[in-house]
Each structure stands twice: as C-alpha cells, then as structure tokens.
Amino acid sequence: MPTSKNIALIYNRYVDDMYAYALHLGFNEDTVMDAIHDVFYKLHINRVSFENIYNPKFYLFRALKNRLIDICKESKEYLGLTETPEKISESMPFRLQVTIEDEMIREEDLAEIRQKVENVLNNLTDRQREIVYLKYINEYTYEEIAELMQISVLACRNLLSKSMTKLKALSKPILQDFPFIFLFIHIC
Amino acid sequence: MQNKHKKNDFLRFLKDEKFIEWKLFPSDELTAYWENFLQEHPNERENMTLAEEHFRNIRLSSYSLSPEKKEEAIIKLEHSIHTFNTKRKILRVLYVAAACAAIFILSVLYIRINNNQPKADAILSDYIVGSELQSENIRLITNNKTTSFQENINIEISNTGVARIKTDNENQEDISMDEKTLNTLIVPYGKRSSLTLADGSKVWLNSGSTLIFPTQFTENNREIHLTSGEMYIEVAPDSQKPFYVHTSDFNVKVYGTKFNVSAYTDSPQSVVLIEGRVSLQHGNKQETFLSPNEQAIYADNGTFNKQKVNVNQFICWKEGYLEFDDTPMEDVLLQIGRYYNLSFNYDKNTSLKGHTCTGKIILFDNLDNVMTTLALISSTTFTKEGKQIYITINPNKTSMPMEK
Structure with a gap:
C-alpha cells in the first residue's frame, strides 16, 4: 500500500x-x-x-x-x-502545440518551420494526432496506445499508416528544390 | 559567403514536410527514401545530421505545471488521503465496537436464559396485564383554591409568600399564598414535581405523592407532612428551627441533611439517609437514629428495621432513571406503574414470582422505550394492545408456560 x-x-x-x-x-x-x-x-x-x-x-x-x-x-x-x-x-479533440526554441535559427525561419510542422499535424485527425503524441513524445508501444485509446492494435497501426499516406501525398519531394541550391552555391 | 549559406542549408530539411514526417514517425519507406537521397547527394549528410540535431528543439507540447501549483496539488492530495485514513480508522473502531457490543449482548442474553431455566419450573400463570390509567392533573391547593397543572411543575416559594411555578415547557405563573393556612401539593401517578420551600429546603416529589407544607415557617419548628407517596429532600441547615417530616406512620427529625422518605400505602414506609443525620419516631416510642447509607423500614409494631443500602437505587428516580439490583419483578413493576400511571394485575402465584431484574431503566417520556428496556433486562416479552400491556416470561426449552 x-x-x-x-x-x-x-x-x-x-x-x-x-x-x-x-x-x-x-x-x-x-x-x-x-x-x-x-x-x-x-x-x-x-x-x-x-x-x-x-x-x-x-x-x-x-x-x-x-x-x-x-x-x-x-x-x-x-x-x-x-x-x-x-x-x-x-x-475527444486532440490539439498539439508546436514550439521551437533555437538560438541558431533566425526568427522568420523558425516561423516557417513551425508552420510546416503544424501543416503536417493539422492534416491528421484528432486520433491520429493522439497516436503521434503518444508514440513520438511518450514513446509508447502500439499495444499500449491501443489500450489507452480503447481500440485494437491493428486499428492503431492502420490509423498511423493512414496518417503517413496522407502526409506523403502532401509533401513535395525535396529534390525538386535542390538543383536551385546547387546553382546558387556555384554562383557564389 | 558560400560558408554562410552552407551553414544555413540544414534549414531546407527542417522546412521539408517529408523530413518532418520522417522525424515524427519514421517508417521503413521514409527511411529508405532518405537513405537513397544521401547516396545521391553525399555532401548533404552533414546538413542532414545538423537538421536532425535541430529537430530535437521542436516541441509538440509545451504544457507544464508551475512548481507552486504542483506543491498546492500535492498538499490537497495529502489532505484528502489523511481525511480518508482518519475515516477508515474510525470506521474500523466502530466495527470492532459493534462486534464487541453484539458479543456482549448475546452472552448476557445467553447467561440470563440459562439462569432462568430452573426458576421456570415454578411457572403457574402465563402473563401479567398492565393497563394505562386515566391521566390526572397535578393540583396545588392554597387559600382553599385549587390550581391544576397538566405537566410536571417546579415550585419556588419566596420569602414574601409568592409561589413561582414553572412547567417543563418553561411556562411561568405566580400564585400568592396565604401565610396562615397550610398548602397541599398533590402529584398523581404518572407525574413528578419539585418544590423549594421558603427556608430554601428542596423537595422532589415522586409520582403518587401528597405533601402538606406552610407558606412560611413561622413556628419554632419547621414541619411538613408527606401524607402519601415518596419524596427526596435536601434540608437547608438551621440549628434554631429543627425540621420535621411527618408521615402517617412516623416522624422524621432532621439535623440538616439529605434523605428520601417513602410513604406509599401499598408498600412499607421507609427512609433512606444520604447525608447528615435523622431520627425516626413512631408516636412516643424510642427514637431510631439513622446514619448515611442506611435504610429504615417501618414495621407495623412501631419499630424500624435498619439495613445498609446502595442509596442511589432509592434516589435515582429524581434524576429520571430507575436502578435495580436483583430486585423482585413485582417491585420493579410497582415502581414503573407509579411513574407511568399504570396498573399491573397479576395472580399471587404469577410466573414472575422469584423473577428478579438487574439494570437501569431510563425513564423516557415514551413508555414503549421503557417497556423495551425492561423486557431486555428482565428477559420478558411485552406486547401492547391499546391501553393494555401484556408481559410474558420468555419461553425456554425446559417448560412452556402456555401448556399449563
């Protein structure tokens, strides 16, 4: 006791x-x-x-x-x-708060990064955000998350993979920007 | 310049949603994607490592509790737990107490049933009938005028001859009394009263008593008459004026004291001395002196039988309870009958003969409570039908009273 x-x-x-x-x-x-x-x-x-x-x-x-x-x-x-x-x-809703404290990065860059992370999170459902929170921040296993959210382990995995596919559809491949960067470097 | 730009190249990763996604929930697919990217752009490895380090500064949750709030919450929690623990302790004590009480009551009942078994052989008649009698008023007769009271009263007589009468309900009434004639206070069965005499002596009158007393003690002696019933008196000391209590059988001469006089017509008259010294005299016969804790019972031939007693048993009626110690059931019923104005009728050979009773009965206003207590301490059962009360000895295994 x-x-x-x-x-x-x-x-x-x-x-x-x-x-x-x-x-x-x-x-x-x-x-x-x-x-x-x-x-x-x-x-x-x-x-x-x-x-x-x-x-x-x-x-x-x-x-x-x-x-x-x-x-x-x-x-x-x-x-x-x-x-x-x-x-x-x-x-139940699930809202996350994105904050970044980084002295090495300028204020406007920080704002842009925060905006991007928020975009990623806002395209998820409440339950998907909850899974992200539990998995990423609290490092829970799928089994634990499933029990906490009163869903099956399979449903939990599906929810997360759905959130992934959604994210993938969103993000533009980074490579498209790179030729421009190389060009920029060469000019300087 | 180139260095500066290179320094900030890692920001491109941080602004890439695919990179953010990979960092938030790495999947095999995304890991493969980024490994492939590094193979194609090996010089980006440094930037990516830098981006990964900076990514750790991104927080998805910034809620935190202030230390003060935390402290406050802990104190509240500890308080709740403490309260709960105290309650649990009290409950535990109560459980134990209840269990002990149950065991005690059961064992008392068991012992009583066992004790009563041999006596049960003498059972002759099956029950006693008690009936509630017509209730009467308390009467105060002064100046040849009678005043009636439905409730118990408390009278105080002042030096000026005014009687201040208070009822249990705090009602108050003043009656002026004639100094020359004697006053009579009649307390019927079922009622009680108390009276403070002009000299400050205090009298408690039990049910069924009649007291005759003067308004002022103008003579050389202070004298009152208890024509019937029972009283307890605390006499105010006054060496100049001896105090006398007269009953139909004897006179009590008082030397400053507290004592109880019982002068009921249906039982032998007696005096119990609590404090001080009194002498008893029948007619002109020799005085009998009493010491504290002694009882004198009047015998018909004009003498007294003295015995040591537990005085509390004789004066507890004025405190509102009755105490019995192996007292015969007949006496118990007599006392309760007087107090509540009941008449108990039973055969001379009643089954209650030899049945005794030990314990205390609080004299509640409610007769049912009293009868319940009596039934418990005397191992009898009572039933009430209207104004009739039937008392039976608890049946036991050896003999059934109903078979007679």
Whole structure:
C-alpha cells in the first residue's frame, strides 16, 4: 500500500506528463487537476502497489483517461445524452502545440518551420494526432496506445499508416528544390 | 559567403514536410527514401545530421505545471488521503465496537436464559396485564383554591409568600399564598414535581405523592407532612428551627441533611439517609437514629428495621432513571406503574414470582422505550394492545408456560 509520502513522490514524477496529456485532450486546467487528484486518491483507497506495475506511467495515463471519460459522461448525462466510453473517447479533440526554441535559427525561419510542422499535424485527425503524441513524445508501444485509446492494435497501426499516406501525398519531394541550391552555391 | 549559406542549408530539411514526417514517425519507406537521397547527394549528410540535431528543439507540447501549483496539488492530495485514513480508522473502531457490543449482548442474553431455566419450573400463570390509567392533573391547593397543572411543575416559594411555578415547557405563573393556612401539593401517578420551600429546603416529589407544607415557617419548628407517596429532600441547615417530616406512620427529625422518605400505602414506609443525620419516631416510642447509607423500614409494631443500602437505587428516580439490583419483578413493576400511571394485575402465584431484574431503566417520556428496556433486562416479552400491556416470561426449552 502506498503511503502518502510515496504517493507524493509518484505524483511529482508523473504529474507533468499527465497534465499535458489531459490538456491536449481539450480539458480545462481545473478539470485536469481534479481528475489527476482523483486518480491518485483512488490509487490510495484501492491500495494499489506500484511495485507490481510494469509501467507506472502507462498505468497512470490509462487511469487518467478513464477518469476523463467518466467526467465527460457525467456532463453529457447532465445534458440528457448517454454515450458509450468508446464514443466519448472517439469524440475527444486532440490539439498539439508546436514550439521551437533555437538560438541558431533566425526568427522568420523558425516561423516557417513551425508552420510546416503544424501543416503536417493539422492534416491528421484528432486520433491520429493522439497516436503521434503518444508514440513520438511518450514513446509508447502500439499495444499500449491501443489500450489507452480503447481500440485494437491493428486499428492503431492502420490509423498511423493512414496518417503517413496522407502526409506523403502532401509533401513535395525535396529534390525538386535542390538543383536551385546547387546553382546558387556555384554562383557564389 | 558560400560558408554562410552552407551553414544555413540544414534549414531546407527542417522546412521539408517529408523530413518532418520522417522525424515524427519514421517508417521503413521514409527511411529508405532518405537513405537513397544521401547516396545521391553525399555532401548533404552533414546538413542532414545538423537538421536532425535541430529537430530535437521542436516541441509538440509545451504544457507544464508551475512548481507552486504542483506543491498546492500535492498538499490537497495529502489532505484528502489523511481525511480518508482518519475515516477508515474510525470506521474500523466502530466495527470492532459493534462486534464487541453484539458479543456482549448475546452472552448476557445467553447467561440470563440459562439462569432462568430452573426458576421456570415454578411457572403457574402465563402473563401479567398492565393497563394505562386515566391521566390526572397535578393540583396545588392554597387559600382553599385549587390550581391544576397538566405537566410536571417546579415550585419556588419566596420569602414574601409568592409561589413561582414553572412547567417543563418553561411556562411561568405566580400564585400568592396565604401565610396562615397550610398548602397541599398533590402529584398523581404518572407525574413528578419539585418544590423549594421558603427556608430554601428542596423537595422532589415522586409520582403518587401528597405533601402538606406552610407558606412560611413561622413556628419554632419547621414541619411538613408527606401524607402519601415518596419524596427526596435536601434540608437547608438551621440549628434554631429543627425540621420535621411527618408521615402517617412516623416522624422524621432532621439535623440538616439529605434523605428520601417513602410513604406509599401499598408498600412499607421507609427512609433512606444520604447525608447528615435523622431520627425516626413512631408516636412516643424510642427514637431510631439513622446514619448515611442506611435504610429504615417501618414495621407495623412501631419499630424500624435498619439495613445498609446502595442509596442511589432509592434516589435515582429524581434524576429520571430507575436502578435495580436483583430486585423482585413485582417491585420493579410497582415502581414503573407509579411513574407511568399504570396498573399491573397479576395472580399471587404469577410466573414472575422469584423473577428478579438487574439494570437501569431510563425513564423516557415514551413508555414503549421503557417497556423495551425492561423486557431486555428482565428477559420478558411485552406486547401492547391499546391501553393494555401484556408481559410474558420468555419461553425456554425446559417448560412452556402456555401448556399449563
């Protein structure tokens, strides 16, 4: 059973990632902090031992997502709608924020790069962006992502490969620009 | 110039969506594409490595919690957990307490049932019938005028001969009393009253009592008459004026003290001394002196039988409860009957003969609660039908009272 001191330690270690993930899912800060509080409180009540959990961070993400789905459900039931957790999970937005801090690159170049990365991300669906976020930033496996998003592993792979094909169709081959570069170098 | 441009060539990669895509989610296809590109343009390897390094500065998520907020959230969490732990501890204690209480009650019941088994052989009649009697008012007779009260009252007599009467409901009434005639306070069964006399002595009157008292103590002696019933009195000390309590059987001479006088017509009259010193006298016979914690019971031949008693049992009625210690069931029913104005009728050879009762009964306003408690501590069962109350001894294995 985790003592309150242990809980504080675990909280400190994972709260930032949980906080960011929930904000990306489109919840406001107060709701997010309440949801995280509830997750850790429940851990204590249910006497969950962290020594037996293979990947604590994944466990916490899952608990947090379940809690957020419940919160959605409560508010939707309040409005008189009833939805399954899958549908709620499906309908949650997922927004990413692109920031670059690089002293070596000039401001206007940074703006252009940011624009390009945003283009890439904006052409994805919310669920695809969520996969990108989980895979690229949190380094989760397909199996973990599938469980978190309540979809099958296959569906998860398909979602990601679809996002790839979409991206490929978008991007112009870089080579087209290169002859111009070589020319430019030669002139100088 | 060429160097400068070369320096910024890696930016082309960062601005290429295919490169961004490859960096965000590398697939075999994209990896093959870029490896192929490097083979065709080997001099771009340096730029690409540089672009890859700079790509790490691109963040898709910039949310982070301020240290203050984090601290605040942890404190909140620890508070919630602490509250929960405290609740859990209290619950655990309650569970244990409930379990202990259950075991205790069960064992008491078991012991009682076992104890009662031999006595059950003597069972003759099956039950006792108690009936609620017509409720009467408390009456105060002064100046040949009678004032009635439906509720218990508390009377205080001032030096000026005014009786201030307070009911349980905090209603207040002043009655002026004649100094020459005696006053009578009649407390019927089912009611109680208390009275502060002009000298400051305090009297508690139990159910079914009649007390005659003067407005002022003008004589050389202070004298009151308990014509029937029971009273507890705390006499204000006054060495100049001895205090006397007269009953139909004897006189109590008081030397500054607290004591209880019982003068019911249906049981032997008695005095229990709590504090101080009193003497009892029947007619002109010899005085009997009582010491604290002693009871004197009047015997018909004009003498008294003295015994040591637990005084609390005799004065607890004024505090609103009754205490019994192996008290015969008949006495118990008599006391409860007086308090609630009930009449219990039973055969002389009742099954309750020899049945005793030990414990305390809080004298609630609600008779049902009292009967429930009585049933529990005397291992009887009661049923109520209208104004009639039926009490039966709990049946047990050795004999069934109904078979008689």
